[in-house]
Amino acid sequence: MTERATRISASALSPRARAHVAGDEILLLNGPSLNLLGEREPERYGTTTLDEIETRVAAAAEAAGMTLVDAFQSNHEGDLIDRLHVRDFSWVIINPGGLTHTSVSLRDALLAVERPFAEVHLSNPEEREAFRHISLLEDVAAVAVRGMLAAGYERAVALIAELRAEATK
Numbered sequence: 001m002t003e004r005a006t007r008i009s010a011s012a013l014s015p016r017a018r019a020h021v022a023g024d025e026i027l028l029l030n031g032p033s034l035n036l037l038g039e040r041e042p043e044r045y046g047t048t049t050l051d052e053i054e055t056r057v058a059a060a061a062e063a064a065g066m067t068l069v070d071a072f073q074s075n076h077e078g079d080l081i082d083r084l085h086v087r088d089f090s091w092v093i094i095n096p097g098g099l100t101h102t103s104v105s106l107r108d109a110l111l112a113v114e115r116p117f118a119e120v121h122l123s124n125p126e127e128r129e130a131f132r133h134i135s136l137l138e139d140v141a142a143v144a145v146r147g148m149l150a151a152g153y154e155r156a157v158a159l160i161a162e163l164r165a166e167a168t169k
Contacts, residue, residue, distance in 0.1 A: 002124050003147040007159040010167035013142060016114035021167040023090020024066040028057050029080055030073040031097035045122045048150035057093065060154040064161040081109040092117035093156045100125065100135050107136045116163070118143035118156035
């Protein structure tokens with residue numbers, strides 16, 4: 001599996017998202033079926049559970065001088081959008097699962113809350129079925145991480161920390 005991790009420069013963020021880039025509160029969102037991590041297709045997604053990922057993200061955030069304010073998973077698109085609308089965070093790390101390829105509403109919500117976000121995928125969608133090659137989020141994400149299994153979430157925290165440091169120079 002090919003790994004890929006990218007980030008934009010802080011200056012490339014929208015002015016409203018840039019207003020939050022130096023913030024230290026992370027919201028972790030996981031979409032449909034990610035509650036089954038560790039048992040669902042371990043050959044593709046690894047054996048790490050979602051609880052373990054949440055613990056690792058909290059530790060990585062703390063090491064980077066940030067705080068994980070909430071870890072939220074739902075199999076329902078509207079619940080993810082409602083959680084975003086609370087706006088009690090500076091950054092979002094999101095693995096939207098299959099909603100990556102279909103949800104204009106989730107994209108619109110991420111843009112509406114005006115917070116920078118990292119899009120994470122355990123596998124590399126570009127190496128899977130053709131319908132998975134399209135991401136409705138990647139072009140508006142500050143950070144994109146693919147194909148690193150559970151470690152991709154920690155990589156996202158590290159890239160967020162880089163953007164924060166760049167923005168506060």
